[in-house]
Amino acid sequence: MEGQSRTKVVLLACGSFNPVTNMHLRMFELARDHLEDTGQYRVVKGIISPVGDGYKKKGLIEACHRLEMARLATENSDWIIVDSWESLQPEWVETNKVVRHHYDELAAEQNDDDVDTVKYSKKRPVSLLSGCPQLMLLCGADVLESFGQPNLWKQEDINEIVSFYGLVCVTRSGSDPHKFIQQSDTLWKYRRNIHIVHEWVTNEISATHVRRALRRSQSVRYLLPDTVVDYIKVHHLYTAESEQKNADVVLAPLQRYTGSN
Amino acid sequence: MATRRVPLVLLACGSFNPITNQHMRLFELARDHMNGTGQYQVVGGIVSPVSDSYGKQGLVLAKHRIAMAKLALQSSSWITVDEWESQQPDWTETVVTLRHYYGRILKEHERSTGMHNNSSGRAALLASPSPQLKLLCGADFLSTFKVPDLWRDDHVEELVRRFGLVCISRGRLQPEQAVHESDTLSHHRHNIFLVREWVRNEISATEVRRALRRGLSVKYLIPDSVIEYIHQHNLYTEDSERRNEGNVLRPLTKQAQEPV
Numbered sequence: 129m130e131g132q133s134r135t136k137v138v139l140l141a142c143g144s145f146n147p148v149t150n151m152h153l154r155m156f157e158l159a160r161d162h163l164e165d166t167g168q169y170r171v172v173k174g175i176i177s178p179v180g181d182g183y184k185k186k187g188l189i190e191a192c193h194r195l196e197m198a199r200l201a202t203e204n205s206d207w208i209i210v211d212s213w214e215s216l217q218p219e220w221v222e223t224n225k226v227v228r229h230h231y232d233e234l235a236a237e238q239n240d241d242d243v244d245t246v247k248y249s250k251k252r253p254v255s256l257l258s259g260c261p262q263l264m265l266l267c268g269a270d271v272l273e274s275f276g277q278p279n280l281w282k283q284e285d286i287n288e289i290v291s292f293y294g295l296v297c298v299t300r301s302g303s304d305p306h307k308f309i310q311q312s313d314t315l316w317k318y319r320r321n322i323h324i325v326h327e328w329v330t331n332e333i334s335a336t337h338v339r340r341a342l343r344r345s346q347s348v349r350y351l352l353p354d355t356v357v358d359y360i361k362v363h364h365l366y367t368a369e370s371e372q373k374n375a376d377v378v379l380a381p382l383q384r385y386t387g388s389n
Numbered sequence: 390m391a392t393r394r395v396p397l398v399l400l401a402c403g404s405f406n407p408i409t410n411q412h413m414r415l416f417e418l419a420r421d422h423m424n425g426t427g428q429y430q431v432v433g434g435i436v437s438p439v440s441d442s443y444g445k446q447g448l449v450l451a452k453h454r455i456a457m458a459k460l461a462l463q464s465s466s467w468i469t470v471d472e473w474e475s476q477q478p479d480w481t482e483t484v485v486t487l488r489h490y491y492g493r494i495l496k497e498h499e500r501s502t503g504m505h506n507n508s509s510g511r512a513a514l515l516a517s518p519s520p521q522l523k524l525l526c527g528a529d530f531l532s533t534f535k536v537p538d539l540w541r542d543d544h545v546e547e548l549v550r551r552f553g554l555v556c557i558s559r560g561r562l563q564p565e566q567a568v569h570e571s572d573t574l575s576h577h578r579h580n581i582f583l584v585r586e587w588v589r590n591e592i593s594a595t596e597v598r599r600a601l602r603r604g605l606s607v608k609y610l611i612p613d614s615v616i617e618y619i620h621q622h623n624l625y626t627e628d629s630e631r632r633n634e635g636n637v638l639r640p641l642t643k644q645a646q647e648p649v
Contacts, residue, residue: 150410150609150610151609153608153609154608154609154610157606157608157609158606160606161605161606204613205608328596328600329591329592329593329596329610330589330590330591331589331590331591331592331610332588332589332590333588333590334588337587337588346421347417347418347420347421349413349414349417349465350410350411350413350414350417351410351414351588351590353609354464
Protein backbone atom coordinates (compact mmCIF):
# COMPACT_ATOMS: atom_id res chain seq x y z
CA MET A 129 0.00 0.00 0.00
CA GLU A 130 1.30 3.41 -0.88
CA GLY A 131 0.94 6.91 0.45
CA GLN A 132 -0.49 7.85 3.79
CA SER A 133 -0.66 4.37 5.26
CA ARG A 134 3.13 4.27 5.59
CA THR A 135 4.75 5.28 8.86
CA LYS A 136 7.38 7.95 8.48
CA VAL A 137 10.74 6.95 9.87
CA VAL A 138 13.92 8.77 10.78
CA LEU A 139 17.05 6.70 11.21
CA LEU A 140 19.61 7.78 13.79
CA ALA A 141 23.11 6.34 13.83
CA CYS A 142 25.32 6.94 16.83
CA GLY A 143 28.95 5.97 16.86
CA SER A 144 32.53 7.11 16.76
CA PHE A 145 32.67 7.69 13.02
CA ASN A 146 36.38 7.66 13.43
CA PRO A 147 36.42 8.08 10.47
CA VAL A 148 33.13 7.74 8.61
CA THR A 149 33.43 5.08 5.89
CA ASN A 150 31.45 3.87 2.91
CA MET A 151 30.21 1.07 5.13
CA HIS A 152 28.53 3.51 7.51
CA LEU A 153 26.87 5.18 4.58
CA ARG A 154 25.81 1.83 3.10
CA MET A 155 24.11 1.00 6.39
CA PHE A 156 21.71 3.87 5.88
CA GLU A 157 20.95 2.87 2.29
CA LEU A 158 20.38 -0.77 3.22
CA ALA A 159 18.17 0.15 6.15
CA ARG A 160 16.06 2.45 4.05
CA ASP A 161 15.61 -0.12 1.30
CA HIS A 162 14.69 -2.77 3.85
CA LEU A 163 12.11 -0.71 5.72
CA GLU A 164 10.49 0.65 2.60
CA ASP A 165 10.38 -2.81 1.12
CA THR A 166 8.07 -3.94 3.93
CA GLY A 167 5.49 -1.52 2.58
CA GLN A 168 4.90 -0.16 6.06
CA TYR A 169 7.48 2.57 6.25
CA ARG A 170 8.73 5.64 4.46
CA VAL A 171 12.20 6.70 5.53
CA VAL A 172 12.35 10.48 5.44
CA LYS A 173 15.65 11.31 7.08
CA GLY A 174 18.93 9.83 8.26
CA ILE A 175 21.02 11.36 11.02
CA ILE A 176 24.67 10.71 11.75
CA SER A 177 25.47 11.64 15.35
CA PRO A 178 29.18 11.34 16.08
CA VAL A 179 30.02 10.65 19.73
CA GLY A 180 31.64 13.35 21.87
CA ASP A 181 35.32 13.32 22.84
CA GLY A 182 34.20 12.48 26.38
CA TYR A 183 33.59 8.90 25.26
CA LYS A 184 37.35 8.40 25.71
CA LYS A 185 37.70 5.59 23.23
CA LYS A 186 41.25 4.71 22.30
CA GLY A 187 42.27 6.41 19.08
CA LEU A 188 39.28 8.74 19.03
CA ILE A 189 40.32 11.98 17.36
CA GLU A 190 38.70 15.36 17.96
CA ALA A 191 35.00 15.65 17.31
CA CYS A 192 35.43 18.70 15.09
CA HIS A 193 37.31 16.59 12.55
CA ARG A 194 34.92 13.66 12.78
CA LEU A 195 31.99 16.00 12.26
CA GLU A 196 33.56 17.67 9.26
CA MET A 197 34.44 14.35 7.64
CA ALA A 198 30.89 13.11 8.14
CA ARG A 199 29.59 16.31 6.59
CA LEU A 200 31.85 15.89 3.57
CA ALA A 201 30.75 12.29 3.28
CA THR A 202 27.06 13.20 3.22
CA GLU A 203 27.41 16.18 0.91
CA ASN A 204 26.01 14.14 -1.95
CA SER A 205 23.20 12.56 -0.01
CA ASP A 206 19.75 14.04 -0.27
CA TRP A 207 18.47 12.51 2.95
CA ILE A 208 21.36 11.87 5.37
CA ILE A 209 22.58 14.72 7.55
CA VAL A 210 25.08 15.13 10.35
CA ASP A 211 24.08 16.38 13.79
CA SER A 212 26.58 17.87 16.19
CA TRP A 213 24.47 18.02 19.37
CA GLU A 214 25.90 14.87 20.94
CA SER A 215 29.49 15.80 20.18
CA LEU A 216 29.03 19.26 21.68
CA GLN A 217 27.96 17.96 25.09
CA PRO A 218 30.67 18.33 27.74
CA GLU A 219 30.37 14.75 28.96
CA TRP A 220 29.59 11.51 27.20
CA VAL A 221 25.84 11.11 26.63
CA GLU A 222 24.11 7.74 26.89
CA THR A 223 22.67 6.58 23.60
CA ASN A 224 19.09 6.51 24.83
CA LYS A 225 19.44 10.16 25.84
CA VAL A 226 20.68 11.02 22.37
CA VAL A 227 17.72 9.20 20.89
CA ARG A 228 15.40 11.01 23.29
CA HIS A 229 16.91 14.36 22.35
CA HIS A 230 16.36 13.77 18.63
CA TYR A 231 12.89 12.43 19.23
CA ASP A 232 11.99 15.61 21.14
CA GLU A 233 13.40 17.72 18.32
CA LEU A 234 11.36 15.84 15.73
CA ALA A 235 8.22 16.13 17.80
CA ALA A 236 8.77 19.86 18.27
CA GLU A 237 9.37 20.32 14.56
CA GLN A 238 6.32 18.39 13.61
CA ASN A 239 3.61 19.74 15.76
CA ASP A 240 4.19 22.60 18.14
CA ASP A 241 0.79 22.35 19.73
CA ASP A 242 0.97 18.71 20.53
CA VAL A 243 4.53 18.63 21.82
CA ASP A 244 3.51 18.01 25.40
CA THR A 245 1.21 15.17 24.53
CA VAL A 246 3.80 13.41 22.42
CA LYS A 247 6.65 13.94 24.85
CA TYR A 248 4.91 12.58 27.88
CA SER A 249 2.99 9.83 26.22
CA LYS A 250 3.85 6.47 27.67
CA LYS A 251 2.66 4.62 24.62
CA ARG A 252 4.55 3.98 21.38
CA PRO A 253 4.84 7.14 19.37
CA VAL A 254 1.59 7.42 17.46
CA SER A 255 3.09 8.75 14.27
CA LEU A 256 -0.03 8.44 12.22
CA LEU A 257 -2.02 10.80 14.40
CA SER A 258 0.58 13.39 15.33
CA GLY A 259 2.44 13.15 12.04
CA CYS A 260 5.66 12.79 13.97
CA PRO A 261 8.02 10.35 12.36
CA GLN A 262 9.11 7.26 14.23
CA LEU A 263 12.70 7.47 15.29
CA MET A 264 14.74 4.30 15.06
CA LEU A 265 18.29 3.67 16.13
CA LEU A 266 20.38 2.37 13.25
CA CYS A 267 23.35 0.20 14.04
CA GLY A 268 25.48 -2.76 13.06
CA ALA A 269 25.00 -6.19 14.57
CA ASP A 270 28.08 -5.57 16.69
CA VAL A 271 26.23 -2.84 18.59
CA LEU A 272 23.31 -5.18 19.23
CA GLU A 273 25.72 -7.70 20.64
CA SER A 274 27.39 -5.05 22.75
CA PHE A 275 24.15 -4.93 24.77
CA GLY A 276 25.48 -8.07 26.39
CA GLN A 277 28.79 -6.53 27.43
CA PRO A 278 28.97 -5.93 31.19
CA ASN A 279 28.70 -2.30 32.27
CA LEU A 280 28.54 -0.93 28.80
CA TRP A 281 24.79 -0.36 28.76
CA LYS A 282 22.19 0.12 31.46
CA GLN A 283 19.38 -2.39 31.15
CA GLU A 284 16.70 0.29 31.41
CA ASP A 285 18.33 2.22 28.56
CA ILE A 286 18.25 -0.83 26.31
CA ASN A 287 14.62 -1.33 27.29
CA GLU A 288 13.76 2.23 26.39
CA ILE A 289 15.39 2.00 23.01
CA VAL A 290 13.76 -1.25 21.93
CA SER A 291 10.37 -0.70 23.51
CA PHE A 292 9.72 2.96 22.83
CA TYR A 293 11.73 3.66 19.71
CA GLY A 294 12.96 0.81 17.61
CA LEU A 295 16.17 -0.65 16.32
CA VAL A 296 17.36 -1.27 12.79
CA CYS A 297 20.30 -3.58 12.83
CA VAL A 298 22.44 -4.24 9.76
CA THR A 299 24.19 -7.57 9.92
CA ARG A 300 27.85 -8.11 9.55
CA SER A 301 29.36 -11.47 8.65
CA GLY A 302 30.24 -13.54 11.66
CA SER A 303 27.35 -12.29 13.74
CA ASP A 304 23.99 -13.90 14.30
CA PRO A 305 21.61 -11.20 15.48
CA HIS A 306 18.59 -13.51 15.50
CA LYS A 307 20.31 -15.81 17.93
CA PHE A 308 21.29 -12.90 20.10
CA ILE A 309 17.70 -11.64 20.22
CA GLN A 310 16.51 -15.12 21.01
CA GLN A 311 18.83 -15.29 23.98
CA SER A 312 17.72 -12.03 25.55
CA ASP A 313 14.31 -11.78 27.19
CA THR A 314 14.07 -8.03 26.67
CA LEU A 315 15.04 -8.16 23.04
CA TRP A 316 12.78 -11.12 22.46
CA LYS A 317 9.84 -9.28 24.00
CA TYR A 318 10.31 -6.34 21.66
CA ARG A 319 11.48 -8.31 18.66
CA ARG A 320 8.88 -6.64 16.48
CA ASN A 321 10.62 -3.33 17.02
CA ILE A 322 13.94 -4.80 15.97
CA HIS A 323 14.45 -4.88 12.24
CA ILE A 324 17.30 -7.07 11.06
CA VAL A 325 18.71 -6.07 7.70
CA HIS A 326 20.84 -8.57 5.89
CA GLU A 327 23.74 -7.06 4.06
CA TRP A 328 23.72 -8.83 0.75
CA VAL A 329 27.26 -7.78 -0.08
CA THR A 330 29.87 -8.39 2.55
CA ASN A 331 31.32 -5.04 3.18
CA GLU A 332 33.53 -5.00 6.19
CA ILE A 333 35.21 -1.69 5.78
CA SER A 334 35.84 -1.01 9.44
CA ALA A 335 37.11 2.35 10.62
CA THR A 336 39.72 0.43 12.63
CA HIS A 337 41.08 -1.06 9.46
CA VAL A 338 41.03 2.31 7.74
CA ARG A 339 43.01 3.90 10.57
CA ARG A 340 45.50 1.07 10.43
CA ALA A 341 45.99 1.48 6.70
CA LEU A 342 46.47 5.23 7.12
CA ARG A 343 49.13 4.71 9.82
CA ARG A 344 50.97 2.51 7.38
CA SER A 345 50.62 5.02 4.53
CA GLN A 346 48.46 2.59 2.61
CA SER A 347 45.71 3.72 0.32
CA VAL A 348 42.16 3.97 1.63
CA ARG A 349 40.78 5.31 -1.58
CA TYR A 350 37.37 3.86 -2.52
CA LEU A 351 36.78 2.80 1.10
CA LEU A 352 35.74 6.30 2.01
CA PRO A 353 34.42 9.14 -0.10
CA ASP A 354 37.20 10.99 -1.94
CA THR A 355 36.49 14.21 -0.07
CA VAL A 356 37.09 12.45 3.25
CA VAL A 357 40.31 10.86 1.99
CA ASP A 358 41.54 14.28 0.97
CA TYR A 359 40.52 15.87 4.28
CA ILE A 360 42.44 13.26 6.23
CA LYS A 361 45.51 13.88 4.11
CA VAL A 362 45.37 17.65 4.42
CA HIS A 363 44.96 17.53 8.19
CA HIS A 364 47.38 14.65 8.79
CA LEU A 365 44.85 12.73 10.83
CA TYR A 366 45.26 9.14 12.04
CA THR A 367 48.86 8.58 12.98
CA ALA A 368 50.49 6.19 15.42
CA GLU A 369 50.23 9.02 17.91
CA SER A 370 46.53 9.65 17.42
CA GLU A 371 45.86 5.94 17.91
CA GLN A 372 47.39 6.16 21.38
CA LYS A 373 44.95 8.80 22.53
CA ASN A 374 42.99 7.61 25.59
CA ALA A 375 45.14 4.49 25.72
CA ASP A 376 45.32 4.62 29.50
CA VAL A 377 41.84 5.99 30.09
CA VAL A 378 38.70 4.00 30.90
CA LEU A 379 35.83 4.22 28.41
CA ALA A 380 33.22 6.65 29.72
CA PRO A 381 30.29 4.20 30.01
CA LEU A 382 32.43 1.70 31.89
CA GLN A 383 33.61 4.40 34.23
CA ARG A 384 30.11 5.64 34.83
CA TYR A 385 28.46 2.29 35.37
CA THR A 386 31.06 0.62 37.52
CA GLY A 387 30.46 3.27 40.16
CA SER A 388 33.88 4.82 39.96
CA ASN A 389 32.25 8.23 40.38
CA MET B 390 74.71 1.41 -5.18
CA ALA B 391 70.97 1.11 -4.73
CA THR B 392 69.21 -0.76 -7.50
CA ARG B 393 66.71 1.34 -9.35
CA ARG B 394 63.12 0.30 -8.99
CA VAL B 395 61.47 -1.30 -11.99
CA PRO B 396 58.73 0.92 -13.39
CA LEU B 397 55.54 -1.11 -13.29
CA VAL B 398 52.19 -0.75 -15.02
CA LEU B 399 49.19 -2.75 -13.85
CA LEU B 400 46.61 -3.90 -16.38
CA ALA B 401 43.16 -5.10 -15.41
CA CYS B 402 41.07 -6.85 -18.02
CA GLY B 403 37.46 -7.72 -17.38
CA SER B 404 33.85 -6.97 -18.11
CA PHE B 405 33.59 -3.95 -15.82
CA ASN B 406 29.90 -4.43 -16.08
CA PRO B 407 29.73 -2.02 -14.30
CA ILE B 408 32.96 -0.82 -12.72
CA THR B 409 32.72 -0.82 -8.93
CA ASN B 410 34.64 0.61 -5.98
CA GLN B 411 36.06 -2.86 -5.49
CA HIS B 412 37.65 -2.84 -8.97
CA MET B 413 39.34 0.41 -8.15
CA ARG B 414 40.41 -0.92 -4.75
CA LEU B 415 42.30 -3.69 -6.53
CA PHE B 416 44.55 -1.11 -8.10
CA GLU B 417 45.16 0.71 -4.86
CA LEU B 418 45.96 -2.49 -2.99
CA ALA B 419 48.23 -3.73 -5.76
CA ARG B 420 50.10 -0.47 -5.96
CA ASP B 421 50.74 -0.37 -2.22
CA HIS B 422 51.90 -3.97 -2.28
CA MET B 423 54.22 -3.77 -5.28
CA ASN B 424 55.75 -0.47 -4.14
CA GLY B 425 56.15 -2.07 -0.74
CA THR B 426 58.39 -4.83 -2.12
CA GLY B 427 61.03 -2.18 -2.72
CA GLN B 428 61.66 -3.57 -6.20
CA TYR B 429 58.95 -1.83 -8.15
CA GLN B 430 57.59 1.63 -8.68
CA VAL B 431 54.03 1.53 -9.94
CA VAL B 432 53.79 4.22 -12.58
CA GLY B 433 50.40 3.53 -14.12
CA GLY B 434 47.22 1.49 -14.12
CA ILE B 435 45.05 0.53 -17.07
CA VAL B 436 41.43 -0.58 -17.04
CA SER B 437 40.72 -2.47 -20.25
CA PRO B 438 37.04 -3.38 -20.60
CA VAL B 439 36.37 -6.49 -22.70
CA SER B 440 34.77 -6.17 -26.12
CA ASP B 441 31.10 -6.92 -26.73
CA SER B 442 32.07 -10.04 -28.67
CA TYR B 443 33.07 -11.70 -25.40
CA GLY B 444 29.44 -12.81 -25.32
CA LYS B 445 29.02 -12.93 -21.57
CA GLN B 446 25.48 -12.94 -20.32
CA GLY B 447 24.28 -9.53 -19.18
CA LEU B 448 27.15 -7.63 -20.82
CA VAL B 449 25.99 -4.14 -21.79
CA LEU B 450 27.50 -2.24 -24.72
CA ALA B 451 31.19 -1.46 -24.47
CA LYS B 452 30.57 2.23 -25.09
CA HIS B 453 28.59 2.36 -21.82
CA ARG B 454 31.05 0.30 -19.86
CA ILE B 455 33.86 2.54 -21.01
CA ALA B 456 31.94 5.74 -20.29
CA MET B 457 31.21 4.50 -16.77
CA ALA B 458 34.79 3.50 -16.14
CA LYS B 459 35.98 6.91 -17.29
CA LEU B 460 33.54 8.64 -14.96
CA ALA B 461 34.64 6.46 -12.09
CA LEU B 462 38.31 7.11 -12.68
CA GLN B 463 38.04 10.83 -13.28
CA SER B 464 39.44 11.49 -9.85
CA SER B 465 42.31 9.03 -10.14
CA SER B 466 45.75 10.44 -10.78
CA TRP B 467 47.26 7.23 -12.12
CA ILE B 468 44.60 4.87 -13.47
CA THR B 469 43.23 5.29 -16.97
CA VAL B 470 40.68 3.53 -19.14
CA ASP B 471 41.73 2.22 -22.51
CA GLU B 472 39.37 1.36 -25.32
CA TRP B 473 41.74 -0.60 -27.53
CA GLU B 474 40.52 -4.05 -26.49
CA SER B 475 36.86 -3.08 -26.81
CA GLN B 476 37.47 -1.72 -30.31
CA GLN B 477 38.93 -4.92 -31.71
CA PRO B 478 36.65 -6.74 -34.17
CA ASP B 479 36.68 -9.97 -32.16
CA TRP B 480 37.32 -10.90 -28.54
CA THR B 481 41.03 -10.59 -27.79
CA GLU B 482 42.94 -13.13 -25.74
CA THR B 483 44.36 -11.65 -22.56
CA VAL B 484 47.91 -12.38 -23.62
CA VAL B 485 47.37 -10.54 -26.91
CA THR B 486 46.08 -7.56 -24.96
CA LEU B 487 49.10 -7.70 -22.68
CA ARG B 488 51.44 -7.84 -25.68
CA HIS B 489 49.74 -4.81 -27.19
CA TYR B 490 50.01 -2.65 -24.09
CA TYR B 491 53.51 -3.81 -23.35
CA GLY B 492 54.60 -2.78 -26.83
CA ARG B 493 53.15 0.65 -26.19
CA ILE B 494 54.81 0.97 -22.80
CA LEU B 495 58.20 -0.03 -24.19
CA LYS B 496 57.93 2.45 -27.02
CA GLU B 497 57.04 5.20 -24.59
CA HIS B 498 59.93 4.23 -22.36
CA GLU B 499 62.39 4.21 -25.24
CA ARG B 500 61.14 7.57 -26.33
CA SER B 501 61.55 9.18 -22.91
CA THR B 502 64.94 7.65 -22.16
CA GLY B 503 65.99 8.39 -25.71
CA MET B 504 65.39 12.06 -24.99
CA HIS B 505 67.54 11.72 -21.89
CA ASN B 506 70.20 10.26 -24.12
CA ASN B 507 70.47 13.36 -26.21
CA SER B 508 70.92 15.64 -23.27
CA SER B 509 72.88 13.64 -20.73
CA GLY B 510 74.48 10.78 -22.62
CA ARG B 511 74.12 7.03 -22.70
CA ALA B 512 74.43 6.64 -18.95
CA ALA B 513 70.79 7.66 -18.57
CA LEU B 514 69.56 4.81 -20.79
CA LEU B 515 71.67 2.21 -19.00
CA ALA B 516 70.57 3.21 -15.50
CA SER B 517 66.86 3.18 -16.23
CA PRO B 518 65.43 -0.32 -15.85
CA SER B 519 63.02 -1.57 -18.43
CA PRO B 520 59.40 -1.19 -17.45
CA GLN B 521 57.17 -4.18 -16.78
CA LEU B 522 53.51 -4.82 -17.31
CA LYS B 523 51.65 -7.19 -15.01
CA LEU B 524 48.11 -8.41 -15.06
CA LEU B 525 46.05 -7.34 -12.08
CA CYS B 526 43.25 -9.65 -11.02
CA GLY B 527 41.17 -11.08 -8.21
CA ALA B 528 41.75 -14.53 -6.77
CA ASP B 529 38.77 -15.91 -8.67
CA PHE B 530 40.67 -15.26 -11.88
CA LEU B 531 43.31 -17.87 -11.07
CA SER B 532 40.72 -20.62 -10.94
CA THR B 533 39.61 -19.80 -14.49
CA PHE B 534 42.82 -21.38 -15.75
CA LYS B 535 41.28 -24.73 -14.85
CA VAL B 536 38.15 -24.24 -16.95
CA PRO B 537 38.42 -26.50 -20.00
CA ASP B 538 39.14 -24.70 -23.26
CA LEU B 539 39.01 -21.26 -21.74
CA TRP B 540 42.76 -20.74 -21.84
CA ARG B 541 45.46 -21.98 -24.17
CA ASP B 542 48.31 -23.61 -22.26
CA ASP B 543 50.94 -21.60 -24.09
CA HIS B 544 49.08 -18.42 -23.21
CA VAL B 545 48.99 -19.23 -19.51
CA GLU B 546 52.69 -19.88 -19.68
CA GLU B 547 53.43 -16.62 -21.46
CA LEU B 548 51.18 -14.74 -19.06
CA VAL B 549 53.05 -15.81 -15.96
CA ARG B 550 56.52 -16.13 -17.37
CA ARG B 551 56.79 -13.06 -19.53
CA PHE B 552 54.43 -10.69 -17.75
CA GLY B 553 53.37 -11.79 -14.28
CA LEU B 554 50.28 -11.56 -12.12
CA VAL B 555 49.28 -9.41 -9.20
CA CYS B 556 46.43 -11.23 -7.61
CA ILE B 557 44.23 -9.85 -4.84
CA SER B 558 42.61 -12.36 -2.50
CA ARG B 559 38.86 -12.36 -2.37
CA GLY B 560 36.62 -13.69 0.36
CA ARG B 561 37.63 -17.16 1.36
CA LEU B 562 39.33 -17.92 -1.93
CA GLN B 563 42.88 -19.12 -1.45
CA PRO B 564 44.97 -18.11 -4.43
CA GLU B 565 47.95 -19.97 -2.98
CA GLN B 566 45.97 -23.14 -3.50
CA ALA B 567 45.40 -22.42 -7.20
CA VAL B 568 49.11 -21.70 -7.69
CA HIS B 569 50.05 -24.86 -5.85
CA GLU B 570 47.73 -27.01 -7.93
CA SER B 571 49.09 -25.87 -11.29
CA ASP B 572 52.53 -26.89 -12.47
CA THR B 573 52.82 -23.88 -14.76
CA LEU B 574 51.78 -21.40 -12.11
CA SER B 575 53.92 -23.08 -9.51
CA HIS B 576 56.96 -22.94 -11.73
CA HIS B 577 56.57 -19.20 -12.11
CA ARG B 578 55.37 -18.44 -8.61
CA HIS B 579 58.07 -15.80 -8.16
CA ASN B 580 56.24 -13.78 -10.78
CA ILE B 581 52.83 -14.19 -9.15
CA PHE B 582 52.30 -11.63 -6.43
CA LEU B 583 49.54 -12.54 -3.99
CA VAL B 584 48.07 -9.63 -2.12
CA ARG B 585 45.93 -10.19 0.93
CA GLU B 586 42.92 -7.98 1.19
CA TRP B 587 42.30 -7.82 4.92
CA VAL B 588 38.98 -6.06 4.63
CA ARG B 589 36.37 -8.33 3.14
CA ASN B 590 34.80 -6.21 0.51
CA GLU B 591 32.81 -8.34 -1.85
CA ILE B 592 31.21 -5.71 -3.96
CA SER B 593 30.73 -7.68 -7.14
CA ALA B 594 29.36 -6.21 -10.33
CA THR B 595 26.90 -9.13 -10.39
CA GLU B 596 25.46 -8.05 -7.06
CA VAL B 597 25.36 -4.44 -8.17
CA ARG B 598 23.40 -5.38 -11.30
CA ARG B 599 21.04 -7.46 -9.18
CA ALA B 600 20.40 -4.58 -6.84
CA LEU B 601 19.77 -2.21 -9.73
CA ARG B 602 17.23 -4.60 -11.28
CA ARG B 603 15.40 -4.66 -7.97
CA GLY B 604 15.46 -0.91 -7.51
CA LEU B 605 17.75 -1.18 -4.50
CA SER B 606 20.41 1.34 -3.64
CA VAL B 607 23.98 0.90 -4.83
CA LYS B 608 25.18 4.19 -3.47
CA TYR B 609 28.67 3.98 -1.93
CA LEU B 610 29.35 0.74 -3.85
CA ILE B 611 29.98 2.48 -7.12
CA PRO B 612 30.72 6.17 -7.70
CA ASP B 613 27.79 8.61 -7.80
CA SER B 614 28.67 9.63 -11.35
CA VAL B 615 28.33 6.02 -12.48
CA ILE B 616 24.96 5.64 -10.74
CA GLU B 617 23.73 8.74 -12.50
CA TYR B 618 24.94 7.45 -15.85
CA ILE B 619 23.18 4.13 -15.30
CA HIS B 620 19.90 5.85 -14.53
CA GLN B 621 20.23 8.25 -17.44
CA HIS B 622 20.73 5.41 -19.90
CA ASN B 623 18.48 2.93 -18.15
CA LEU B 624 21.15 0.24 -18.10
CA TYR B 625 20.90 -2.98 -16.08
CA THR B 626 17.35 -4.17 -16.31
CA GLU B 627 15.91 -7.64 -16.52
CA ASP B 628 16.25 -7.38 -20.28
CA SER B 629 19.90 -6.38 -20.21
CA GLU B 630 20.68 -9.31 -17.93
CA ARG B 631 19.26 -11.70 -20.53
CA ARG B 632 21.58 -10.43 -23.24
CA ASN B 633 23.71 -13.25 -24.67
CA GLU B 634 21.56 -15.77 -22.84
CA GLY B 635 22.32 -19.22 -24.18
CA ASN B 636 25.33 -17.99 -26.14
CA VAL B 637 28.65 -19.67 -25.81
CA LEU B 638 31.37 -17.47 -24.39
CA ARG B 639 33.59 -16.34 -27.29
CA PRO B 640 36.91 -17.65 -25.90
CA LEU B 641 35.46 -21.16 -25.90
CA THR B 642 34.53 -21.03 -29.59
CA LYS B 643 37.52 -19.04 -30.80
CA GLN B 644 40.13 -21.24 -29.22
CA ALA B 645 38.44 -24.41 -30.34
CA GLN B 646 38.84 -23.21 -33.93
CA GLU B 647 42.52 -22.53 -33.71
CA PRO B 648 44.99 -25.14 -34.97
CA VAL B 649 46.88 -26.93 -32.20
